[in-house]
Amino acid sequence: xxxxxxxxxxxxxxxxxxxxxxxxxxxxxKAEPKLTRLEVWADRIQYHGKRxxxxxxxxxxxxxxxxxxxxxxxxxxxxxxxxxxxxxxxxGGVKMVSVGKIRRTGSDERPAIGKPPQDAWHATCGKAEYxxxxxxxxxxxxxxxGRPRLRRGDGYGEADRIVFIPDEGxxxxxxxxxxxxxxxxxxxxxxxxxxxxxxxxDR
Numbered sequence: 524x525x526x527x528x529x530x531x532x533x534x535x536x537x538x539x540x541x542x543x544x545x546x547x548x549x550x551x552x553k554a555e556p557k558l559t560r561l562e563v564w565a566d567r568i569q570y571h572g573k574r575x576x577x578x579x580x581x582x583x584x585x586x587x588x589x590x591x592x593x594x595x596x597x598x599x600x601x602x603x604x605x606x607x608x609x610x611x612x613x614x615g616g617v618k619m620v621s622v623g624k625i626r627r628t629g630s631d632e633r634p635a636i637g638k639p640p641q642d643a644w645h646a647t648c649g650k651a652e653y654x655x656x657x658x659x660x661x662x663x664x665x666x667x668x669g670r671p672r673l674r675r676g677d678g679y680g681e682a683d684r685i686v687f688i689p690d691e692g693x694x695x696x697x698x699x700x701x702x703x704x705x706x707x708x709x710x711x712x713x714x715x716x717x718x719x720x721x722x723x724x725d726r
Contacts, residue, residue: 562586564633575601584633589711590689593618611653616666619646621711640711645674660687678704
């Protein structure tokens with residue numbers, strides 16, 4: 524039975540460390556980023572206190588806000604002073620997608636995910652490195668399907684290395700890049716709200 528952990532990126536170390544240990548916040552030099560919910564499913568979840576690092580292995584699924592990542596292994600580094608995650612690495616058949624509505628099952632099983640938004644981002648690669656401070660994702664390494672690939676709508680791009688900034692929807696294809704069809708930049712648009720009927724008396 525895979526384990527599940529519901530964590531927060533800004534407090535991951537405290538969540539996995541011994542309960543009750545106080546963590547002092549870092550002095551504010553600029554506006555603090557909001558806490559980001561991080562949900563993890565894996566065969567094994569480890570926190571290495573001395574190395575300020577964590578590791579998820581075996582059928583890993585991670586959901587961060589509107590992005591889902593599936594891979595065989597994910598590890599990362601934590602700043603010992605601020606206790607914030609600084610870098611994350613995913614390896615082994617990495618698949619990423621901008622998710623739509625997530626249907627909770629009320630159990631520890633991975634949630635069912637509804638149809639992704641029409642302009643959702645889809646990505647596959649052998650290795651993905653995420654620098655949280657820069658908000659930058661670097662994809663490299665081949666999968667069974669070939670080189671790293673980033674897809675949106677009917678278009679997709681592939682290259683030896685892809686630099687992607689998910690929050691901005693910005694990308695760079697480096698190393699023999701190929702683009703098929705149109706793949707616009709920009710963040711994923713929220714689904715349109717259904718129009719409300721106007722009462723006959725108000726027309």
